[in-house]
Amino acid sequence: MKTNRRNFLKQSTAFGAAAALGPSLYAGAARASGEIEVGILFSLTGGLSIIEKSLADATMMAIDEINAAGGVNGMTIKPILEDGASDPKTFNEKASKLVIRDRLQTVFGSYTSASRKAVLPVFEKRNSLYFYPTYYEGFECSKNVVYTGAVPNQQLSNFIPWIINTLGKKKFFIVGSNYIYPREMAKVSKILIEQHGGEWIADEYLELGHSEWGAMVSKIKESGCDVVLSNVVGDSVVAFYREFKNQGLTHDKLPICATVTSEIEIAAMGPEFAVGSYTSFPYFQAIDTDRNRAFIERYRKYVNDPNAVTHHALESSYFQVYLWKQAVEKAGDISADAVREGIKGQVFEAPNGTVTVDPENLHTYLTPRIAQWGADGQGTIIDEYKEPIEPLPYVAYGETPDNLFCKGTGLDTAKL
Structure with a gap:
């Protein structure tokens, strides 16, 4: 029932x-x-x-x-x-x-x-x-x-190198909502960007739920970046993407590459505001099985x-x-x-x-998978791993499959 x-x-x-x-x-x-x-x-x-x-x-x-x-x-x-x-x-x-x-x-x-x-x-x-x-x-x-x-190694460790090596974008403007997830994801991203030969030229935040994105999008336009890494969350995603297009920015020239934007935010904003942008997730509705x-x-x-x-x-x-x-x-x-x-x-x-x-x-x-958003509000999966990968919640701090920080016995704080 x-x-x-x-x-x-x-x-x-x-x-x-x-x-x-x-x-x-x-x-x-x-x-x-x-x-x-x-x-x-x-x-x-x-x-x-x-x-x-x-x-x-x-x-x-x-x-x-x-x-x-x-x-x-x-x-x-x-x-x-x-x-x-x-x-x-x-x-x-x-x-x-x-x-x-x-x-x-x-x-x-x-x-x-x-x-x-x-x-x-x-x-x-x-x-x-x-x-x-x-x-x-x-x-x-x-x-x-x-x-x-x-966790970041399942969402960013594939995404950042792909943005730099496949899209050819190297100047990142990082933007997010102002709380722990966007700030920590930015920290991981900066490490990966520098490791792969890119640079981050800004790291900016607005409060969770913020709906006035005019000034921030203007700052993005004037920054000289060639890609936007978005960790914006919730209904702020809708306001951000709409303002992005309203100010004449297009994803073919200055793409938003997101860690949060999913099918549901795109349905809420209208697909036309996200066409050509990208997201990295393990799951998309477009998975063809x-x-x-x-x-x-x-x-x-x-x-x-x-x-x-x-x-x-x-x-x-x-x-x-x-x-x-x-x-x-x-x-x-x-x-x-x-x-x-x-x-x-x-x-x-x-x-x-x-x-x-x-x-x-x-x-x-x-x-890990990467998708590009289309006019129908769905992502086309353009990159995916052949099999699931091990979760490493401390990858930004040096954790590897052979050097685990978090175990059943607890966190090895000496490794941090």
Whole structure:
């Protein structure tokens, strides 16, 4: 049976109490109803809801699919949905409610690093588990988070050399929203730009949600750059690209190469503002496989929108629920400690391809791809790796497959 978001919001305060562990296979308290409660924490209101509503939908879609197929070892997943309201403080409050009052062992949520950082102390203090689906800046090692989005070596280590060597662009104007993700991604980018013979001539920021981009685009025009590296997030992406075109800039001469702009932002701004620009992600709706086409069809049917678009963070929100299911079934327990052990090395055939949870750092093996945006609002994939690559959250600080900083025993701070 399909879950309705509005019903979730009405019922969320009533779900409460201890996490439902179901049959005697599971350790701890059990309920005769055979339900497992999990939290869903995304922004359903505010500037970031342009993205995060779709992440909540994808999470609920996976839950409904699993329940329709018999649940988790016969138990029904019962979600408790909370609204982070595009505000880190609210995210912290809602996370505390889910973990402390509702006593949940697992929560799926967040889009921005600001919201992830806001909730992280809650999960670490209470030893609960947080599944984070968004590409992020790395530089984090927590046994209480499973990271299913791309880290910089899966998004930038392919992108920066490609921009310099294939596009022939070497003078970078870096622009972003003013919080940790854009600033850390800029730090990684600068290292890569210099390593590959390019130069960055500016590194500028506007507040998250900022909509007045006239002065910034003028600064870009006057800078002498030949490529813009965009780490702009949320509805600011729409305002930025529109102003870019309004001031006469075109992507064939001065392309925006983005780490954030996806199908959903392009649908919101209008494809004509992004034609010819580029993005690096492990997942694009344009992936030409039967598995992905079936996923797109199911998602559109689920949200009752034949034109709905899928994108990287949405796809990660979907498949991470299946990784959790597999971990619970392997562990025979829903406690955070048991699921953490059970999820190590888990493999799932996702719409983007094969994904695997690294048993050391709880990040995910993903396949880097680059796409150029067309007039139809879709990306044409013009570069992709042959197979998934290992996640290295500290690549900017010298981490390599043979010299890991983040392991199951924790972060080796001596290497930083």
